[in-house]
Amino acid sequence: MKFKFEDLIIWQKGMDLGEDMNILASKFPKDERYNLSSQLKRASDSIALNISEGSILQSGPEYIKILGYAIKSLAEVVTCLHKAKRRNYLEEDSFIRYYKDCFDLMNMTIAFRNKIKIKAQE
Numbered sequence: 001m002k003f004k005f006e007d008l009i010i011w012q013k014g015m016d017l018g019e020d021m022n023i024l025a026s027k028f029p030k031d032e033r034y035n036l037s038s039q040l041k042r043a044s045d046s047i048a049l050n051i052s053e054g055s056i057l058q059s060g061p062e063y064i065k066i067l068g069y070a071i072k073s074l075a076e077v078v079t080c081l082h083k084a085k086r087r088n089y090l091e092e093d094s095f096i097r098y099y100k101d102c103f104d105l106m107n108m109t110i111a112f113r114n115k116i117k118i119k120a121q122e
Contacts, residue, residue, distance in 0.1 A: 005055035010112055013105045014048030014070070020098065021077060028089050036083055043076035047105070060120050067113040074106045 005011050021044035025037040047070045054066030081098050084090040090098075 003052070003055075005052040008051060008055065008112075010070075010105065010109050011048055011051045011055070013101070013108070014051055017077070017098075017101055017105060018044040018048055020044075020101070021080075024084070024090070024094075024098070028084065032087075032089070036080060036087075036089075040077065040080040040084070043073045043080060046070070046073040047077070051109070064113055064116055064120065067109060067116065071106060071109055071113070074102055074109065078102050 018041075021040050025032075025040045028037045050066050050070035050073065054063045054070070057063040057066070078099065081090065081095055081102070085092070085095045
Protein backbone atom coordinates (compact mmCIF):
# COMPACT_ATOMS: atom_id res chain seq x y z
CA MET A 1 0.00 0.00 0.00
CA LYS A 2 1.27 3.48 -0.85
CA PHE A 3 0.11 6.98 -1.67
CA LYS A 4 -0.27 8.01 -5.33
CA PHE A 5 2.30 10.80 -5.04
CA GLU A 6 4.98 8.23 -4.23
CA ASP A 7 4.78 7.09 -7.86
CA LEU A 8 5.49 10.59 -9.18
CA ILE A 9 9.03 10.83 -10.53
CA ILE A 10 9.15 14.52 -9.58
CA TRP A 11 8.34 13.59 -5.97
CA GLN A 12 11.02 10.87 -5.96
CA LYS A 13 13.62 13.22 -7.44
CA GLY A 14 12.54 15.94 -4.99
CA MET A 15 13.09 13.53 -2.13
CA ASP A 16 16.55 12.61 -3.44
CA LEU A 17 17.49 16.25 -3.91
CA GLY A 18 16.39 17.05 -0.36
CA GLU A 19 18.64 14.34 1.02
CA ASP A 20 21.58 15.44 -1.12
CA MET A 21 21.16 19.05 0.02
CA ASN A 22 20.93 17.98 3.65
CA ILE A 23 24.26 16.17 3.33
CA LEU A 24 25.78 19.15 1.52
CA ALA A 25 24.52 21.66 4.10
CA SER A 26 25.93 19.58 6.94
CA LYS A 27 29.41 20.21 5.49
CA PHE A 28 29.08 24.01 5.57
CA PRO A 29 30.89 25.95 8.32
CA LYS A 30 29.15 26.07 11.69
CA ASP A 31 28.55 29.82 11.39
CA GLU A 32 26.21 29.04 8.45
CA ARG A 33 24.06 26.71 10.57
CA TYR A 34 21.22 29.22 10.97
CA ASN A 35 21.77 30.94 7.64
CA LEU A 36 22.63 29.27 4.35
CA SER A 37 22.57 25.70 5.71
CA SER A 38 19.12 26.14 7.17
CA GLN A 39 17.77 27.88 4.07
CA LEU A 40 19.13 25.18 1.76
CA LYS A 41 17.62 22.39 3.87
CA ARG A 42 14.22 24.07 4.16
CA ALA A 43 14.00 24.99 0.48
CA SER A 44 15.06 21.55 -0.74
CA ASP A 45 12.70 19.73 1.63
CA SER A 46 9.87 22.02 0.55
CA ILE A 47 10.03 20.69 -3.01
CA ALA A 48 8.84 17.14 -2.25
CA LEU A 49 6.56 18.39 0.54
CA ASN A 50 4.70 20.67 -1.86
CA ILE A 51 4.48 18.04 -4.59
CA SER A 52 2.92 15.56 -2.17
CA GLU A 53 0.57 18.16 -0.69
CA GLY A 54 -0.63 19.23 -4.13
CA SER A 55 -1.11 15.68 -5.37
CA ILE A 56 -3.90 15.10 -2.89
CA LEU A 57 -5.95 17.70 -4.81
CA GLN A 58 -5.37 15.82 -8.11
CA SER A 59 -6.38 18.76 -10.33
CA GLY A 60 -7.44 22.35 -10.49
CA PRO A 61 -6.01 25.74 -9.73
CA GLU A 62 -4.94 24.94 -6.15
CA TYR A 63 -2.75 22.05 -7.34
CA ILE A 64 -1.19 24.31 -9.98
CA LYS A 65 -0.52 26.92 -7.30
CA ILE A 66 1.13 24.40 -4.96
CA LEU A 67 3.30 23.05 -7.79
CA GLY A 68 4.36 26.67 -8.27
CA TYR A 69 5.59 26.67 -4.68
CA ALA A 70 7.72 23.60 -5.44
CA ILE A 71 9.17 25.39 -8.49
CA LYS A 72 9.93 28.49 -6.39
CA SER A 73 11.65 26.31 -3.80
CA LEU A 74 13.80 24.79 -6.54
CA ALA A 75 14.85 28.30 -7.58
CA GLU A 76 15.82 28.96 -3.94
CA VAL A 77 17.95 25.81 -3.92
CA VAL A 78 19.74 26.95 -7.08
CA THR A 79 20.46 30.32 -5.49
CA CYS A 80 21.77 28.61 -2.34
CA LEU A 81 24.05 26.50 -4.54
CA HIS A 82 25.42 29.64 -6.17
CA LYS A 83 25.97 31.21 -2.72
CA ALA A 84 27.73 28.04 -1.51
CA LYS A 85 29.99 28.04 -4.55
CA ARG A 86 30.85 31.73 -4.15
CA ARG A 87 31.70 31.13 -0.49
CA ASN A 88 33.91 28.16 -1.43
CA TYR A 89 31.75 25.60 0.38
CA LEU A 90 31.16 23.71 -2.85
CA GLU A 91 33.56 22.50 -5.53
CA GLU A 92 32.78 23.24 -9.19
CA ASP A 93 32.11 19.59 -10.13
CA SER A 94 29.60 19.19 -7.28
CA PHE A 95 27.96 22.49 -8.18
CA ILE A 96 27.54 21.36 -11.79
CA ARG A 97 26.02 18.01 -10.72
CA TYR A 98 23.56 19.57 -8.26
CA TYR A 99 22.74 22.38 -10.69
CA LYS A 100 21.90 19.83 -13.39
CA ASP A 101 19.71 17.89 -10.95
CA CYS A 102 17.83 21.10 -10.14
CA PHE A 103 17.56 22.08 -13.81
CA ASP A 104 16.14 18.68 -14.77
CA LEU A 105 13.71 18.61 -11.86
CA MET A 106 12.60 22.18 -12.63
CA ASN A 107 11.82 21.27 -16.23
CA MET A 108 9.99 18.10 -15.20
CA THR A 109 7.93 19.95 -12.59
CA ILE A 110 7.00 22.74 -15.01
CA ALA A 111 5.98 20.15 -17.63
CA PHE A 112 3.88 18.33 -15.04
CA ARG A 113 2.24 21.60 -13.94
CA ASN A 114 1.49 22.45 -17.59
CA LYS A 115 -0.13 19.03 -18.02
CA ILE A 116 -2.31 19.71 -14.97
CA LYS A 117 -3.25 23.13 -16.41
CA ILE A 118 -4.37 21.53 -19.67
CA LYS A 119 -6.46 18.95 -17.80
CA ALA A 120 -8.03 21.71 -15.70
CA GLN A 121 -9.08 23.55 -18.88
CA GLU A 122 -10.80 20.50 -20.38
